[in-house]
Each structure stands twice: as C-alpha cells, then as structure tokens.
Amino acid sequence: MIHYLLLPMLLLLLVIVQFTILELFSFGWIGIEISLIVVVYLGFHLDALRGGLLSLLLGFFLDCLTSAIFGLYMFLYVLIFYLSNIVGGKIYAGKPALIASFTALCALLEGLMIVLFYRFVFGADILGAIPKIFVPQAVVVGCLSPLCFILLHRFEVFWHVEDRRPARRI
Amino acid sequence: MLIPHKYHPPVVAAVLLIISLTVISYSASRLSETGFLRKMVLEAAAPVEDAVNVSLKGLHDSWKRYLFLVGLEDENRRLRHGNAVLSEQLNHYREGYIEGMRLQKLLNLKDSLTNRVVAARVVDRNRASLFKTILIDKGTADGMRVGFPVLSEQGVVGRIIETAWHASQVLLLVDGNSNIDGLIQRSRAQGILQGAGSAGCNLKYISRVEEVLPGDVVLSSGLAGVFPKGLLLGVVTKVSRKGEGLFQKIDVAPAVDFGKLEEVLALIPDAGAEK
Numbered sequence: 001m002i003h004y005l006l007l008p009m010l011l012l013l014l015v016i017v018q019f020t021i022l023e024l025f026s027f028g029w030i031g032i033e034i035s036l037i038v039v040v041y042l043g044f045h046l047d048a049l050r051g052g053l054l055s056l057l058l059g060f061f062l063d064c065l066t067s068a069i070f071g072l073y074m075f076l077y078v079l080i081f082y083l084s085n086i087v088g089g090k091i092y093a094g095k096p097a098l099i100a101s102f103t104a105l106c107a108l109l110e111g112l113m114i115v116l117f118y119r120f121v122f123g124a125d126i127l128g129a130i131p132k133i134f135v136p137q138a139v140v141v142g143c144l145s146p147l148c149f150i151l152l153h154r155f156e157v158f159w160h161v162e163d164r165r166p167a168r169r170i
Numbered sequence: 171m172l173i174p175h176k177y178h179p180p181v182v183a184a185v186l187l188i189i190s191l192t193v194i195s196y197s198a199s200r201l202s203e204t205g206f207l208r209k210m211v212l213e214a215a216a217p218v219e220d221a222v223n224v225s226l227k228g229l230h231d232s233w234k235r236y237l238f239l240v241g242l243e244d245e246n247r248r249l250r251h252g253n254a255v256l257s258e259q260l261n262h263y264r265e266g267y268i269e270g271m272r273l274q275k276l277l278n279l280k281d282s283l284t285n286r287v288v289a290a291r292v293v294d295r296n297r298a299s300l301f302k303t304i305l306i307d308k309g310t311a312d313g314m315r316v317g318f319p320v321l322s323e324q325g326v327v328g329r330i331i332e333t334a335w336h337a338s339q340v341l342l343l344v345d346g347n348s349n350i351d352g353l354i355q356r357s358r359a360q361g362i363l364q365g366a367g368s369a370g371c372n373l374k375y376i377s378r379v380e381e382v383l384p385g386d387v388v389l390s391s392g393l394a395g396v397f398p399k400g401l402l403l404g405v406v407t408k409v410s411r412k413g414e415g416l417f418q419k420i421d422v423a424p425a426v427d428f429g430k431l432e433e434v435l436a437l438i439p440d441a442g443a444e445k
Binding site: 011013016017019020021033047048049052053055056060061063064065069070071072074075078079082085131140 | 174178179180181182186187189190191192193194195197198205207211212213215218219222223226235
C-alpha cells in the first residue's frame, strides 16, 4: 500500500527534476521530456487501469506545474499511454530501436496534438514549432528512451522486490 | 461485474480520457480560479523546486567561480608571459644603455687621442690558453695591422698580433710575451712592463735606487714607438728590493679588467710613425 502512496510523490519529483535539472542540459531550447518516456514505459508494462491512472497523474502534475491549458497533458498522456498499451500488447517491445522510434513517434504525436489544440482552440498558429522544437525534442527523447527503459525496468524490479504478484499475462 | 473483463481496458481508457477532457473544458471555462488539487501540488512542489534550484544555483555559482579561477589562471599565465617579455625588453634597453655609456667613454678617449682610431667589439677571449689574447671584429679591411696598440677607456689593452680581413687577435698586456716600455708617473723612472699571466704584470729594469711605492701609476713611455706616451698601463701593487741584483721587483696590476672587456679602440699610428 505504501508503494501506491509513494509513487505519486516520485512522479511529482520526476516532473520537478524534469523542469529544473534537465532543463539545464537543454539550454532553454527543447525540453527533455522524461515523463513521456515513463508514460510509454507504463503503456508497455502496466495494465490499463493502473497505467492509465499513473499517466493521468503524471499529466496532472505536468499540467499543474507547466501547462497553460490545464488538463492538456492529462489528456495527451492518457492517450499516449493507451496507444503504447495497444502497441505493447501486439509486439515485443524489447528492442532498443523499436523503443526509440516508438517514443520519438509519440513525442511527435504529442507535439502535433499541442499544435492542433492551439490552432483549433486558441486560433494560434504555432506550426513553426514542429520543426524547430518538437522534431528535435522527439529525436532527443527517442535517443534517451532505451536507456530510460533500462533504468525504469531496474526501478520496477527494485520496487516490486517484495511484491509477489503473478506475472502479467500478455 | 456489469462490464465483461475483455472490455475493461477500453472502458477505463474512455473514462480517463473523458475525465481529462472534462478537466480541460472546466479549466477553460474558469481560467481565473486555481483548483484545490492544483494548489496542493503547487504547494508541495514549490519547496522541492526551491531546494533544487538553490542547489543548482550553488552549483552554478561554484562552476562560475571555477571558470573565473580558470580565467584567472589564464590571465596569470598571460601576465607572466608579458612580464617576461617586458623584463627581456628592459634588459635589452639596460644593456643598450650600459653599452652606450661604455661607447661614450670610448668616444671621450677617442677625442683625447690625436691618432686615428677604430672601434672594435671583443668577439672572443682566450681564457684557458697559455696566451692571453682576445679576438676583435675588425681586421685588415678596417685598416688593422700587426703591432697596432689596442686601448679601452680604462687603459692599454695590448697590441694586435694577428690580422685577418675582418678579425684581429690582440695580445693582452698580461701575456708573458707582452713587453711595453713604461714609466712610473710620480718618479718618471722607466722600465719594461712585462706580462705575468694571471698575476698581472711586472715592471722590470727599475734600479734599486729609484723610489717606487705601491699605488704608483705606471704609464706608457712612448719610447718604443708602438704605444703613444702617457697611456695608463696599471698601478704598482708590490715593490720588493730583496735579494741581490741591480733592479727592484715591482708587481703591477693592469688598469684594464680584461674579464669585462667588450669594446676596444685600435690606434692607427700616423703614416710617418708607422713606417
């Protein structure tokens, strides 16, 4: 039970770290969105309910701290989670190249949806952000994702070391 | 269970998506208000963010200080280099000044002489050799001939014994082969000043009856025709009348410090005298 109380705090810490420490490495140009990699990882490894709730929570924290449109990241992360969940259920998602390309695709999809959202809701044209921000961001996130997957897997093993749940049926 | 198990994921997904869309529409309609949960998250995140930012700022400041120190090291290296260059220049100028002073003295000497003179630079000195000689950078092309006397601002240096086109060898006053006709300035007693190597010179053939005292100045007598009369040769350091014989034993310290000789003047005798 304590795990389920600690997990939201860890997710909040992740979001804080993402917007404080990791921003230093991006030199204010692009964001290194580790939270998106976490959502994709959750999609590949958790069931719909728990993963969906965690993604929603992650999106909520992100919305709280950064988003001008509250709920946007919640929506996007839930969507990406289920997309990953569907893809994860159909293919073997263990190859780094696949992880990297799928995460990059998700990052691009996220960027595209933000652009579309801004266009249709606010009438703002930020199409220029796709090649300038979202494409490089997708490349960076894609490149980082295999390493993050390894780290997340180790964390998951550590997290559930005393949890004797039966293995998940794929 | 109302919903079959296989429909759980799409239902959950739909519910969560609807929740998030509801949140979007709710927040869009009430832009001015911050929800309770959001406030809580912001409240929880603020101290953590603050702590992280303070740590990062500390790191950033340390890094900047480190960079400043690196810059300081560079600046220090650059200043040291500049200092070395300036010191070298200063030495160069000081050397030039000292050389100028020496040349001024030589010029004064040159002006005091009636003979034509040629200034030469000492390019080598024979320290270890039995012969006490120096090499100067003027030769027959500059009018140098064997036997010409060589002076410095301190006094007589010696005479030329070898000449090439652009170099000449000078036999120093202190060489054992050097014999110069000299006289005691005070008593006008005449003798032959012979070189004695590192011991200096000996003034020979001064009668025992002549009064010679340490400190007496020895000048060239001008009798042999090589050195003009009145050039400073040295100073008497020791006089001995012990032993049998007609003459005194007189030690003379040469006026010239041969170890510090850098420029000299070679005297070109008058055409008549040379012949």
